[in-house]
Amino acid sequence: MTYQNYSLKQLQHIDAAHHLHPFTDHKELRAAGSRIITRAEGPFIYDLEGAEILDGMAGLWCVNVGYGRDELADAAYRQMKELPYYNSFFKCSTPTPVLLSKRLAEIAPKGIDQVFYGSSGSEANDTALRLVRHYWALEGKPEKNRIISRQNAYHGSTVAGTSLGGMEPMHQQLGGAVPNIVHVMMPYAYELALPGESDHDFGLRAARAVEDAILEAGADKVAAFIGEPVMGAGGVKIPPASYWPEVERICRKYDVLLMLDEVITGYGRTGEWFAATTYGISPDTITTAKALTSGYQPLSALLVGDRIARTLVEKSGEFNHGYTYSGHPVACAVALANLDIIEKEGLVERVKTDTGPYFAQALQEQIAGKGLVGEVRSVGLMGAIEIVKDKATKERFEGNGKAAVVVRDHAIANGMMLRATGDTMILSPPLIWTRATIDMACERIAKALDLAEADLRAM
Numbered sequence: 001m002t003y004q005n006y007s008l009k010q011l012q013h014i015d016a017a018h019h020l021h022p023f024t025d026h027k028e029l030r031a032a033g034s035r036i037i038t039r040a041e042g043p044f045i046y047d048l049e050g051a052e053i054l055d056g057m058a059g060l061w062c063v064n065v066g067y068g069r070d071e072l073a074d075a076a077y078r079q080m081k082e083l084p085y086y087n088s089f090f091k092c093s094t095p096t097p098v099l100l101s102k103r104l105a106e107i108a109p110k111g112i113d114q115v116f117y118g119s120s121g122s123e124a125n126d127t128a129l130r131l132v133r134h135y136w137a138l139e140g141k142p143e144k145n146r147i148i149s150r151q152n153a154y155h156g157s158t159v160a161g162t163s164l165g166g167m168e169p170m171h172q173q174l175g176g177a178v179p180n181i182v183h184v185m186m187p188y189a190y191e192l193a194l195p196g197e198s199d200h201d202f203g204l205r206a207a208r209a210v211e212d213a214i215l216e217a218g219a220d221k222v223a224a225f226i227g228e229p230v231m232g233a234g235g236v237k238i239p240p241a242s243y244w245p246e247v248e249r250i251c252r253k254y255d256v257l258l259m260l261d262e263v264i265t266g267y268g269r270t271g272e273w274f275a276a277t278t279y280g281i282s283p284d285t286i287t288t289a290k291a292l293t294s295g296y297q298p299l300s301a302l303l304v305g306d307r308i309a310r311t312l313v314e315k316s317g318e319f320n321h322g323y324t325y326s327g328h329p330v331a332c333a334v335a336l337a338n339l340d341i342i343e344k345e346g347l348v349e350r351v352k353t354d355t356g357p358y359f360a361q362a363l364q365e366q367i368a369g370k371g372l373v374g375e376v377r378s379v380g381l382m383g384a385i386e387i388v389k390d391k392a393t394k395e396r397f398e399g400n401g402k403a404a405v406v407v408r409d410h411a412i413a414n415g416m417m418l419r420a421t422g423d424t425m426i427l428s429p430p431l432i433w434t435r436a437t438i439d440m441a442c443e444r445i446a447k448a449l450d451l452a453e454a455d456l457r458a459m
């Protein structure tokens, strides 16, 4: 029996009866009923009732090559027929993770040549946390194990991911975080820069918070700093250009490892293969997932720099860590085919030289002037729109994020999927978007903003 035998109401009813969703208020969801997406093609998704919606979020920051790619389905099919699964434990390997590792070493920033696989970004960050602590233990400094992260960071939803992340509501439900992780201020100039403080100076001040945390603990107690190059789930918070080079300088000064979480920014989103290149920094680890397969298969890859890898390989002993699906042959086959598409279609270069700049300009010209908009910002093909009650004072609407939900609901009704995070609308479209798609999106968002403004001002 396929889903076509069910009505929308029936599916919603079954969904409500048996399916617990991620990050969801189930009472609210059950009252409203879920939106059921049944198919997708190119940049569009379609719900059960046939509504066509332009997907401004690439699924969940992942479908970079767009929907309906036969090459990826074929790669999965061929691999499933030949070898659907075998593990990479016990001195075994299968061909696709071997070849994918070589490919990733080629596109990764210089000095990064090893890969450890998982199925999700959260798993990859668990691996990263354990690996850097293991590294310092192998170096004879087991007490150098503190990790510095940032408030409002998102690093996943496992216990380690939540502990690394800085989302307060998630910590409240954690019942005990992984010890020895601290959180410093985020580089979010729109809300945190002082009156009259330049972006440049604010970036340096935010970086100094990392140095303060190192000094407070003592450098011999700090293993690493972890950060998303651009904070994604926290609201596409784009740091000033001064921030990352200064963070890197501070990390090197105190011999603290630099871990980047590129689960969102990896594989072209910022107009480079990795945002490490966009910001001109050389991390020791890069966490990646999502667009590695364009979301067609669950797969994450922790890219491990030569310094850590050398110690891991040269000092004897087992790293007691790994997953059943580490190096899953089907997921890796799909990743290889996905990287082929990105390369063949020149998507990374296109974001850098064409669609990224056009997206920035379109947001400025078509969205920034709207009455509800405090700021627009973007890097490559990821962007944010700040929703405010008063543009000049940056005052927000009451209700902590409720205004953004009003905008989002109008956008979806108007054929445009985007996300509301707090009082910020966020966009992270497939990299296949053209100038025409960007114009279509801006037109729909502009209309949603106008309709939402009428609603919100009338409340």
Ligand code: PMP
Pocket: 119, 120, 121, 122, 123, 125, 154, 155, 156, 157, 228, 232, 233, 261, 262, 263, 264, 289, 290
């Ligand atoms: N890190 C970042 C920066 C993310 O955005 C996410 C997911 N949105 C994760 C980690 C966790 O990835 P996953 O949901 O695949 O576990």
